[in-house]
């Protein structure tokens with residue numbers, strides 16, 4: 001039996017009583033992927049021992065990549081053979097040539113088949129290059145081929161933000177079989193980064209149907225990270241609906257969702273465990289979570305919560321060991337003490353309950369910014385206060401961010417340059433023509449260098465506006481980012497060395513960094529991992545004893561109230577000043593290249609987020625501020 005199935009059964013234990021699909025939560029996607037790869041490897045070996053073929057149905061996308069990496073490892077290190085394996089892929093874009101870099105054919109070979117000993121004749125991937133009138137017959141044959149081989153032994157799935165499995169978009173019926181389907185806008189938007197813009201993403205795909213998938217003997221669905229938490233919750237705890245085709249898995253007897261901490265965070269047993277679990281461990285953190293949750297539920301501030309509110313909302317056990325009066329005050333103080341207008345510490349004052357130390361009065365500070373603008377977007381108000389309070393603030397831009405400068409912006413600078421200085425050589429002209437002709441991202445050293453410089457100069461304009469001397473602004477240009485493409489290089493010692501050098505040189509008392517731990521593939525996640533590696537390496541250095549690390553959240557997500565250790569309020573004037581500092585990043589205004597599904601500009605999103613946080617604090621009964629920036633302390637020792 002699969003080791004994964006030994007974990008909590010759905011609907012049976014008290015914690016899982018609201019869950020209708022078996023799921024296992026891992027600390028991170030890497031550990032989860034290893035467990036899944038192990039199950040697949042065991043199945044292949046079991047089938048080998050019986051002299052049988054092993055029929056796998058495979059998924060593409062970001063979610064299974066580490067599972068495939070791990071299977072390749074097992075093949076190399078343990079000699080796992082794929083000779084008895086027959087694969088069927090779930091889907092393929094249509095129309096698309098198998099040789100296209102973005103086709104799922106290319107994906108499967110690049111991520112798995114090229115590195116294992118599978119027989120090419122045993123690989124089946126729907127073809128995206130059929131003629132329209134061939135599709136129906138082709139799909140029928142695909143189904144028949146699966147059936148002839150005795151059906152799918154193991155089905156690997158990802159889940160789309162529309163809740164799709166395969167490309168079974170909302171509306172797909174329980175009985176659907178392999179067919180051509182129109183892709184949802186959201187699905188195409190998610191693919192737009194890889195295709196270099198939504199308009200290049202095919203509008204249709206060939207996909208196995210829901211019923212094809214449900215016939216598999218064993219199903220594992222992988223879901224990692226922030227983007228999946230809503231659909232994971234809906235699929236597992238809501239009713240079955242064709243609006244979220246993953247919910248059909250509720251009816252499958254042998255399926256498991258493999259999740260990480262973030263993708264599982266909306267499940268009731270995680271989000272509000274007191275509703276299902278009688279054994280919650282009540283420390284100050286869980287108390288804060290429960291009390292702030294109760295405030296939202298009852299629309300009351302902390303100090304107005306009554307015993308009756310606790311009892312009526314399944315929190316009576318909190319009243320068992322402590323009076324509600326004391327509990328309310330305890331949590332109120334916990335939240336209240338996160339607020340400070342002195343992010344670098346308040347000189348000459350008792351700092352027992354303040355988020356930062358009073359001493360040393362003037363601190364050396366590093367603000368790490370993954371791209372040249374995250375500093376002002378995410379903590380522009382706090383940055384300004386640190387400078388105004390006389391701390392020695394350094395901004396370190398980790399990557400050049402040059403991929404996010406549009407061709408128009410680069411062209412504009414080249415045209416101004418060649419017009420003003422009468423430079424009209426072939427070199428410049430050929431770059432101009434390239435940029436005029438196409439929207440593609442050019443992996444061209446010269447063009448990327450202009451883009452890098454545009455971002456550096458914008459960053460300098462912004463930091464000068466905040467009041468920083470240019471010598472305190474550092475551009476690391478971490479090599480992992482410099483692939484010239486959307487897909488980045490793997491990190492190397494060179495990246496970590498650059499991080500170590502700058503930290504050792506400045507010897508900071510405070511480090512601020514983008515703590516977007518949830519984002520599994522983005523640049524922010526790579527940058528924070530590099531910082532953690534660097535802290536680990538430097539932690540024995542003497543100066544590190546005095547170094548505190550504060551994590552801010554990037555443009556997308558916010559900390560939960562119980563996660564916040566420091567909240568810096570912003571007045572209306574400070575909000576306007578922050579907005580202006582963001583505006584200096586002109587190449588990122590109006591034409592943000594990688595906007596995702598949120599069409600608001602960065603300054604709009606962040607203003608709303610900062611305002612919303614202040615509102616949350618106000619609703620809990622704290623002082624009424626215009627906006628707030630928040631931080632979580634990271635303890636690295």
Ligand code: F6R
Nearest residue numbers: 059060061062063158159160166
């Ligand atoms: C891919 C597939 C899709 C993806 C889903 C999630 O073969 O069938 O259902 O699994 O769109 O994609 P990622 O993993 O990229 O988030």
